[in-house]
Amino acid sequence: MANQTQSISPQQLQYLKSKLQEEQQWLQTKLEDNDHFGLDESLRFQTGELSTNDNHPADLGTEMFERSKDIALNENRERHLTDVNEALQRIENGRYGFCDTCGVPISYERLEAIPTTLYCIEHVPDPHASERRPVEEKLLARPFGRSSLDEKNDQTEFDGEDAWQIVESWGTSNSPAMAENPNVSRDYDDIEIEADEHVGYVESFESFLATDMYGQHVTVVRNKAYRDYMHSGEGESLLEEDPLYDENSYS
Numbered sequence: 613m614a615n616q617t618q619s620i621s622p623q624q625l626q627y628l629k630s631k632l633q634e635e636q637q638w639l640q641t642k643l644e645d646n647d648h649f650g651l652d653e654s655l656r657f658q659t660g661e662l663s664t665n666d667n668h669p670a671d672l673g674t675e676m677f678e679r680s681k682d683i684a685l686n687e688n689r690e691r692h693l694t695d696v697n698e699a700l701q702r703i704e705n706g707r708y709g710f711c712d713t714c715g716v717p718i719s720y721e722r723l724e725a726i727p728t729t730l731y732c733i734e735h736v737p738d739p740h741a742s743e744r745r746p747v748e749e750k751l752l753a754r755p756f757g758r759s760s761l762d763e764k765n766d767q768t769e770f771d772g773e774d775a776w777q778i779v780e781s782w783g784t785s786n787s788p789a790m791a792e793n794p795n796v797s798r799d800y801d802d803i804e805i806e807a808d809e810h811v812g813y814v815e816s817f818e819s820f821l822a823t824d825m826y827g828q829h830v831t832v833v834r835n836k837a838y839r840d841y842m843h844s845g846e847g848e849s850l851l852e853e854d855p856l857y858d859e860n861s862y863s
Contacts, residue, residue: 620709620720628708632700632727639693643686695728711735773805780804816841 702708709718713735722729731737759772781804788803820838822831832838
């Protein structure tokens, strides 16, 4: 490997060492002063609640976000401190200032800008990483990944979208403004994915007709589907309006 004086002078090396030592001291002090961003404390202590099962999920969500941010900041400082310590170790071993890939001396200007660098400009690992797309996109081509069968006309079985629709019917944190088609949304019942899709039956009247276990004694459940069915001008002789019908009484 080339002699170190070919790239930087002893005075420049001493300056870079002092710069690294100052950075090391600053990082150690910051990590100790803020107790590693409070990660030693429990989430319950930070929220001030007796339980993490808060009455206000949004508040807990905020605390979870802040905790994840603290973890990221703490990991970033710890990683930077590791880089600084390794750079100081390379100075002691006489290996500082040389590219790990090609062994060529790194310019002083680059070392002054990034004292912890291990590479020359030509061999910086993957400088365009941010331009790459996530590898998951090669597999998850549709909203529900490979479990969605909507695009296949010959497939009618239960798929990933159906599973989500069942869970979604119990409620989400979305509002009508976030509906799949906000132009036609009237209330929270319309914001589900394909809210008008029949789930578990083919014809709409199947959702409000019931029988016993032998298929006898047909009864009519006067629910919202029944009301919409009657108002649409459909109906059979059996399906007559309730004489005490009150639109607000059905759910």
